[in-house]
Structure formats: C-alpha cells, structure tokens
Amino acid sequence: MSAHVEAAEQHHGPPVANQSSRVSPTVLGMFLFIASEAMLFGSFFTAYFFVRVVSPTAESWPPEPFHLPVFVAGVNTAILLTSSFTMHWALQSIKRGNRAGMKAGLVLTFAMGLVFLLTQMIEYAHVGFNTGDHAFAGVFFGLTGLHGAHVFVGLTLLGMATVRAFRGHFTAEHHHGVELPGIYWHFVDIMWIVVYATIYLL
C-alpha cells in the first residue's frame, strides 16, 4: 500500500509495529480507563445512595445537624467549568499556531484548578464535621476527596504541559501533550458536575 511504503521510506529506525486486533490499543485503553473510573466512582455513589436511602431522616437531606456550603461549592463549580473553557481555548489556540493563547489558556486553567482545590481544602476546614461523625460525613469526604485526588492528578499533568509550553514545546501539528491533559481535565469536570449535583443540590 503506497501510504505504508511512503511512511516506511520517511521513517527512520525500526519499522512501525503492525497492529492486528479488532480494537485499537488507544481505544481499548481509554475504555478500560473509563470503566475503572466508573467502577471507582460508582462504588462511592453506591455507598452514598445506600446511606441516603436507609437514613431515617431521608426527607431532610443532608441529615441534621449537617449543612453543606452550597453557594461556595457552586462558585467553585463555576470556577472549574470556566477552567474547562480555558483548557479548550488553549488547545484551539495551539491548533491555530497561536502559542501565546495556548500559554495563557494553560496558565489560567492551572490557576483555576488550583483555586478549586484550595477552596475545597478551606471548605473541609470550615464544614464543621469530620469523617468519623456520621456515615454521611464519611461518604461526603470520600466522594469529594476522591474527586479532589483526580483534580490533583489533573493539575500535575497541566503543570507539566504548562512548563513544556513555556519551554517552546508543541506546535500546530504536534500538541498531544496538551490534548491528553485536556481530555483528562474535562473528564474531571464531568465527574465534578455529577458529584456536585448529587451531593450538594439533590
């Protein structure tokens, strides 16, 4: 096939590995990742809904005397959603060859992610209960903490992408190092929408 022949002529080093499978490794890897994350968050949500359903005070939720800072968490949610927009902007910028836009987008995304995480830590300090106070408290810290851990991983990836961007990496043609943290960051945001809506609003 000419495409392969041309690629082989331009390619230096060992030949490109021949792939013989019904599912490409990238797609399979992404499905396995999503499945593992769904099971991980799913187990926490199962615990949450179990606690909620068996609670004798299910009509008023969260149970007395617990109160969640819905407004602060709402502002935090807005910050996280905005960070997804700036992440998208960063990638669109580099796709058009706009390095300044990419750098600004990455820095803003990182900063907003950091603000989200710090706000959540401050929320933990002022929320007025601790993990051992009630099953609800345990599940609350478990779910939001699990998400916080994902945000931390996302920030680490974003930090590396930002440093690379300022070192002159990435072009309009080669920007996988921005695209992959971007996918992960949107995934983290999606999970937060589910967590926020379930725990704080519903």
Add this chain to the structure above:
Amino acid sequence: MRNPFRSEAEAYRFLLMTVGAFTLIVAGAFVNRWLGVAVWLVVSAAAVQFYFRQRAEPPPRAHVEHVGPEDERRILVIANETLGGDELQALIRERAEGVREQVLVVCPALNSPVRHWASDEDAARAGAQARLDDCLAALAAAGVEARGETGDADPLQAIEDALRTFGADEIVISTHPEGHSHWLERGVVSHARERFDAPITHLVIDAEPEG
C-alpha cells in the same frame, strides 16, 4: 459506539452535554423528586442512544500498489473452511499460469467471541494452520509455489495485515454460498471492495461447512 473521550474537542462537547443534562435533572428534582428521577432516566437513555448509535468512522480506502518486478503477479488468497476446495486450488493455478507468480494464502484464525476476548486463540490458530498446510501441500503438488500464514480472526483485518508486507495485484476471497457463509452475512466481500482498491475476486465454493 463513538468514544466520547476520543479527543479534547469531543470531551469538551461531552462536558457541555453533561452540564445541560444535570441542569435539567436538578430543575426537575426541585419541582418534584420523582420528576428528577424521570428526567435522569430520559436523559441517560438519550445519551446512551446518541453515543451507541454513532458508528466510528470507517477506515480510509487503502490504495494497493504493485510491488516487485513488472512481470510478477502477486495473488493474495483469503479463505478459511473453503481452503481445501478444488475450485480454489484450480483458480490459483489458473491465475498463476504463464506469469511469475507470488501467492500468499491467509487463513484467518476464526474464534468464538468469548474465546477471542479471553485471548484463547491457540485452538483456532492450530485449526487454521492445519487447513493452511493441507492447501499449501496441494498447491505445491500442482506446481504452484505459495506461502501461507494464519491471520487475524477478522478477515478484513487479516487482508490489511497481509497487504502491509505483500502488495497484491489481486485479492481472492473464498467463501461458502450465500446462506451458509458468515463472511457474506457480515458483508466481508463488499466491505473489502470498499476498503481496498485492488481487484477482488469472490469465489463461492459449495462445500459442506465444518460443524
């Protein structure tokens, strides 16, 4: 199914859809808790329908070029249970007549889905190799030099794999007749014609399928 995290743009679109979906769910739940549950069910079903009904884009049509000396004819044969058929061997002999031929016979190692996903391919490969050996021996006895290999369980993937190292001038796909052939039911021949621009000969062999 279309992967919602295939690219950053797709993931961003999925995020926006999630925001919209949960806005509806929360709004419904504020009116009535069960309305919220109903909205959640409807939105989830719609999302599943949306992503599962979208098919992944078909791979681009591959251009197959002649490789090797001008007077050499390369024939790629894909067959499984019909490998032992006299018609197939006669066709290969006919195609190889009067030219410097290079024949590659590929026998896909067909497997059950459960065994495929469990990576239990040994029996399927052994069976394919046995059929291949018989076919190559028969061709050698008829004076046709051919080599063979077992391929991917998906015949289209097996063709693509073979074409990477064997630029065929013609592809011969041998199947059972309509109604007996799983490959025809899955449209293997028509899909091969869409996917590869080499001449494709479809040979139907009316032999008893293996049980």
